[in-house]
Amino acid sequence: MMDRGIQRELIKALLQLNEMLRGIDFSDGVQRQTVVEILEAVNKRCKMDFTAPKAAAYAESLSGLAQIIGQTDWLNLQAEEKHECRNLCQEIIQIVIGKLRQESEIKKDIVFLPYKASMWDSLESVWRAASEDREHCNTYVIPIPYADRNEDGTVAAWHCEADMFPDDVPVLDWHEYTLEKLKAWQPDAIFIHNPYDDHNAVTSVDGQYYSSKLKTATAHLYYIPYYSTSGGMSENQKSCPAYENVEAIFVQAECLRGFFDESVRDKVQPLGSPKFDKVIHLCQNPPEPPAGWREKMKGRKVYFYNTSLQGMLADVDAFVQKMMYVFKTFEGRQDACILWRPHPLMMATLKSIRSEAVAKYEAARDYFITHDIGIYDDTPMIETAIAWSDVYIGDSGTSVTSLFGVAGKPIFVLDNQIHELPGPDDWLGKAFNGVQSMDEDWIITWNNCLFHSPNHDHHYEFYCRLAEDQDGAYYQYVHPVDDKLYICPAGIPEVLVIRNKKIIKRIKLREDESRHGLFARSVMLQNKIFMIPLRYSAIVCLDVSDDSVTYIEGTKDIVSILLGDFWFVGGSCVWQDKLVVSAASSAKQFIITPETLAVETIDLAPDRISGFSGLIPEDDKIWLLPIQGQEIWCWDPRKGNVKKYVGFPDGFTCEHPGMHFECDLMPLGSVAFANDTVYITPNWGNKFLKLDRASGKISEWKNDFKPSPQAANGYLYTWAIGWFFWQGWDQITTRLPKFMYAPTRTLYQVDWQREQWEKVPVSFDDDSKERMAIGFDRMSKWFLYGCIENAFNSLKDLLDGNIHGKAFDKERQLKAYESIAVNNDGTAGEKIYAYTRKQLGI
Known part of the structure; x- marks a missing residue:
C-alpha cells in the first residue's frame, strides 16, 4: 500500500x-x-x-x-x-x-480504526463488504491503542488488542499509521466506533486518533455506534464529540434519530447495525465451542448471563449481591449451564470510578471461578457466546438484549435489587409501583392496567387496560371528570380519555425527545389539568371542557434538572385557585392563573442555586421542602414574606438510595398538619421530623417506622420512605391523612389526637393479581419483547420452566424486533458500504 x-x-x-x-x-x-x-x-x-x-x-x-x-x-x-x-x-x-x-x-482506500477487539463487530460486516469489492476498494484494519484511566483522569495502562482480532482479519501495525502518516496518505474514508474523544472517564483512545484530528486525514469520516439498542438510547449518547466531526452516523433504525441532538440529526443514516449482521450469521452457523466448554454445555440449556456497566453504576452494592444470588441459583443444577460474560470494560470502570467496590466484585468473580459454577467467558467476541447460548439473563439497559432479540432467543431481564425468592405479599411492589394518583380510588399498576376501588375501601378490581405494552411507566395519574376519566402520562406523550371501561379518545401531545420519564406529575385545577414536566420541554395544560392543549414554554431545565444520573423536579401545588410550580435549580416560583394561563415569576432568593421538591399549601401559606439543604420554608405569597426554619436534629443526614453516598439532597418527603405541630416525613433523610409552630424548633419525631427507603427486599424497592396523601388539595388541612409506608407498601390511617396509626387493608382479587403475572410479552417501546424478573416470575421459575403468564413465542419476538432494526436480515454492512461507495463516487 x-x-x-x-x-x-x-x-x-x-x-x-x-x-x-x-x-x-x-x-x-x-x-x-x-x-x-x-x-x-x-x-x-x-x-x-x-x-x-x-x-x-x-x-x-x-x-x-x-x-x-x-x-x-x-x-x-x-x-x-x-x-x-x-x-x-x-x-x-x-x-x-x-x-x-x-x-x-x-481503487479507493478505506481505513477501519477499531480499538477494542470485542467491539470489532460494529465495523466487521462493513469491512467484509468493502474488502470483497476488490475491483474498486482497498481496505485496511488498524487497531489503535487505548488507555484505561484512573479516577483523576490520568493514564492507568495502555493497550493495543491487535493480536485479539479474528484470524481472517488482516491487521496492520498502528505505529506505521500515525496521524501524520494518515494525513499524508489521505485515505478516501475512515470508519470509527468511538465517539467520545477525550470525554470518557474510563478509557480513551490515543489522542492522535480523536475525531477532531482524524477529520484532517480524510475527506469522509464515518461513525458506527459500538452498541446496539432495543429501541431507546442512553442520554449520554445524545451529543458526543465525534458527531460534529463525522460526515455520517450510521444507526440501526429511523426511530433512533430523535435521540440525537437536533444539530446532528441530518447526519444520521438509519441503515442497520453490523452487530446484528454478525450475530445473525453466527447463530445460523455456530462454530464449535472451546473443548473445555463443550462438556459443561452438554445436555444442558445454556443461559447467557450479562452484567452491564449501566447495571453496575446504578447501584454497585446491589449489583454484586445480585451476582452472588445468580451464581447460587445455578450452583449444583444439572439441567442448566450459566455462561457469564462480564462487560469487557467492567474492571476498568470499577477501578476508575467505583474503586471502593473492586474487592467486592473480585470476590464474587473468584467465587464463580473457584466453585466452577459455569463458563467464564472473557473471549473478545460476544457473538460466538450468543450463538452457543439458548437464553439471555441479565440487565435490560444493554445492547446485548437487542442481539438476542434479532437472534430470536428468549430474553429474561433480571432486577439487580432482587436477591432472594419472593414472599407471599411481595407482589404489592408491582401493584403500588409509585404515587399513581392523589385519588385513592384508582391505581395504575406496573403493567399499564387501571384498577378501581368502587366501595372506596382499597379493595381493587380490574377496570381496563391502558396500553397493550406491559411495562414502561406510560401513565401515572387519574383525574375523574363527570362520567369520564382522564389518564395523564408519565412516559408517553398522550392523555387517555376513558368512559365505561373503554378508551374513547387519545389526546396526542406534541412529540418531544423520545425518552421515557417525560412527566413528573399532573394537577387538576378547575377545568384544567396541568402536567408538570420531568424531561418534557414544557408544562402542558389540558382544558377538559374541549380537550384543547396549551403549552407553557420557558420552563425547560428550570422546573426539572439533571444532576449526575438523577433527575430532580420542583414541587407543585394548588394555592388560592392558582397553580404554583417551583424551580429545581433556584428559588423561583411560577404562579399560573388557570383562566388566562398567565405566568407570574417570583424569585424568593435570587442567590439560591437549588429549588424545592415539595410545595404543601396550608390556608394562605405554602410550605416549601428543599431539594438540597437542611431548612424548611413557609411562604406567604400574599404578603411576600418567607419564614425559614433551620436547626435539624443532630445526626440528620441523607443517603443517595442508589449510589449509597452521604449527601444533602432530597432530605424531606411530605408534610401533615396537626394543631400546633407540623409532621414531616424524610425522603433521603435519616430521621422523621416535627416542627413546633410556637417555638419554631425542629426535633426528631419518634414513631414505629424505619427512617430509610431500604425495603425488606428488592421486590418492594423504593426511593422514598413514604408519603401522606388526601382525597384532594382542598382537604389537606381539613381531613386526617393516610400514610403509605413505601418500604412495605403498607397503608395507614393517621389519627393525630389519639396518636394512632391504623393499618388499612389493601387487597386485589385473584383475577386482578393474575393480570400482573405477564410472562413473555411486549413490555414497552424500549423493551420490545421478553420477560421481567419479579414476584410473579423468579429466576428459579425460569430455570424450572415454570413461567407464569404467556410462554415464549419466537415468531412474536422476531416480528417485534423488526421495528428497531432495518436490514435485520444480515445485510446492514452491505447497505452501509453501498452508501459509502456512492459518497466516494465509485
Missing part, C-alpha cells in the same frame, strides 16, 4: 522530469546525471512504498530507464536517434504516471 500523499508526490516528480526531458542535451553528462538521480530517487521511493506486484513493475521500468540514460554513449547518436530515445524515455515515464493515476482514481 502506498501512502496517498507520496503517490501524488511521485506523479508530480515524474511530470517535472518529463518536462526536463523535452529540452535535455543527452551529450551533457551533468544533465544526464541529474535525470538519472531523479529516476533513482523515484525508483527507490516506489520500492519502499509500493507493495502490489504491478507497482513493483513500475519501479523496475524506472530503474531500467535510469540505466539506459546513464550508460548509453549518447555522443555517437544522430539527432534523429536522440529524438527517438527522448520520446522513449518520456513514453516510459508517461506509462508509469498513467498507472499511478489509474490506481489513485479507481
Whole structure:
C-alpha cells in the first residue's frame, strides 16, 4: 500500500522530469546525471512504498530507464536517434504516471480504526463488504491503542488488542499509521466506533486518533455506534464529540434519530447495525465451542448471563449481591449451564470510578471461578457466546438484549435489587409501583392496567387496560371528570380519555425527545389539568371542557434538572385557585392563573442555586421542602414574606438510595398538619421530623417506622420512605391523612389526637393479581419483547420452566424486533458500504 500523499508526490516528480526531458542535451553528462538521480530517487521511493506486484513493475521500468540514460554513449547518436530515445524515455515515464493515476482514481482506500477487539463487530460486516469489492476498494484494519484511566483522569495502562482480532482479519501495525502518516496518505474514508474523544472517564483512545484530528486525514469520516439498542438510547449518547466531526452516523433504525441532538440529526443514516449482521450469521452457523466448554454445555440449556456497566453504576452494592444470588441459583443444577460474560470494560470502570467496590466484585468473580459454577467467558467476541447460548439473563439497559432479540432467543431481564425468592405479599411492589394518583380510588399498576376501588375501601378490581405494552411507566395519574376519566402520562406523550371501561379518545401531545420519564406529575385545577414536566420541554395544560392543549414554554431545565444520573423536579401545588410550580435549580416560583394561563415569576432568593421538591399549601401559606439543604420554608405569597426554619436534629443526614453516598439532597418527603405541630416525613433523610409552630424548633419525631427507603427486599424497592396523601388539595388541612409506608407498601390511617396509626387493608382479587403475572410479552417501546424478573416470575421459575403468564413465542419476538432494526436480515454492512461507495463516487 502506498501512502496517498507520496503517490501524488511521485506523479508530480515524474511530470517535472518529463518536462526536463523535452529540452535535455543527452551529450551533457551533468544533465544526464541529474535525470538519472531523479529516476533513482523515484525508483527507490516506489520500492519502499509500493507493495502490489504491478507497482513493483513500475519501479523496475524506472530503474531500467535510469540505466539506459546513464550508460548509453549518447555522443555517437544522430539527432534523429536522440529524438527517438527522448520520446522513449518520456513514453516510459508517461506509462508509469498513467498507472499511478489509474490506481489513485479507481481503487479507493478505506481505513477501519477499531480499538477494542470485542467491539470489532460494529465495523466487521462493513469491512467484509468493502474488502470483497476488490475491483474498486482497498481496505485496511488498524487497531489503535487505548488507555484505561484512573479516577483523576490520568493514564492507568495502555493497550493495543491487535493480536485479539479474528484470524481472517488482516491487521496492520498502528505505529506505521500515525496521524501524520494518515494525513499524508489521505485515505478516501475512515470508519470509527468511538465517539467520545477525550470525554470518557474510563478509557480513551490515543489522542492522535480523536475525531477532531482524524477529520484532517480524510475527506469522509464515518461513525458506527459500538452498541446496539432495543429501541431507546442512553442520554449520554445524545451529543458526543465525534458527531460534529463525522460526515455520517450510521444507526440501526429511523426511530433512533430523535435521540440525537437536533444539530446532528441530518447526519444520521438509519441503515442497520453490523452487530446484528454478525450475530445473525453466527447463530445460523455456530462454530464449535472451546473443548473445555463443550462438556459443561452438554445436555444442558445454556443461559447467557450479562452484567452491564449501566447495571453496575446504578447501584454497585446491589449489583454484586445480585451476582452472588445468580451464581447460587445455578450452583449444583444439572439441567442448566450459566455462561457469564462480564462487560469487557467492567474492571476498568470499577477501578476508575467505583474503586471502593473492586474487592467486592473480585470476590464474587473468584467465587464463580473457584466453585466452577459455569463458563467464564472473557473471549473478545460476544457473538460466538450468543450463538452457543439458548437464553439471555441479565440487565435490560444493554445492547446485548437487542442481539438476542434479532437472534430470536428468549430474553429474561433480571432486577439487580432482587436477591432472594419472593414472599407471599411481595407482589404489592408491582401493584403500588409509585404515587399513581392523589385519588385513592384508582391505581395504575406496573403493567399499564387501571384498577378501581368502587366501595372506596382499597379493595381493587380490574377496570381496563391502558396500553397493550406491559411495562414502561406510560401513565401515572387519574383525574375523574363527570362520567369520564382522564389518564395523564408519565412516559408517553398522550392523555387517555376513558368512559365505561373503554378508551374513547387519545389526546396526542406534541412529540418531544423520545425518552421515557417525560412527566413528573399532573394537577387538576378547575377545568384544567396541568402536567408538570420531568424531561418534557414544557408544562402542558389540558382544558377538559374541549380537550384543547396549551403549552407553557420557558420552563425547560428550570422546573426539572439533571444532576449526575438523577433527575430532580420542583414541587407543585394548588394555592388560592392558582397553580404554583417551583424551580429545581433556584428559588423561583411560577404562579399560573388557570383562566388566562398567565405566568407570574417570583424569585424568593435570587442567590439560591437549588429549588424545592415539595410545595404543601396550608390556608394562605405554602410550605416549601428543599431539594438540597437542611431548612424548611413557609411562604406567604400574599404578603411576600418567607419564614425559614433551620436547626435539624443532630445526626440528620441523607443517603443517595442508589449510589449509597452521604449527601444533602432530597432530605424531606411530605408534610401533615396537626394543631400546633407540623409532621414531616424524610425522603433521603435519616430521621422523621416535627416542627413546633410556637417555638419554631425542629426535633426528631419518634414513631414505629424505619427512617430509610431500604425495603425488606428488592421486590418492594423504593426511593422514598413514604408519603401522606388526601382525597384532594382542598382537604389537606381539613381531613386526617393516610400514610403509605413505601418500604412495605403498607397503608395507614393517621389519627393525630389519639396518636394512632391504623393499618388499612389493601387487597386485589385473584383475577386482578393474575393480570400482573405477564410472562413473555411486549413490555414497552424500549423493551420490545421478553420477560421481567419479579414476584410473579423468579429466576428459579425460569430455570424450572415454570413461567407464569404467556410462554415464549419466537415468531412474536422476531416480528417485534423488526421495528428497531432495518436490514435485520444480515445485510446492514452491505447497505452501509453501498452508501459509502456512492459518497466516494465509485
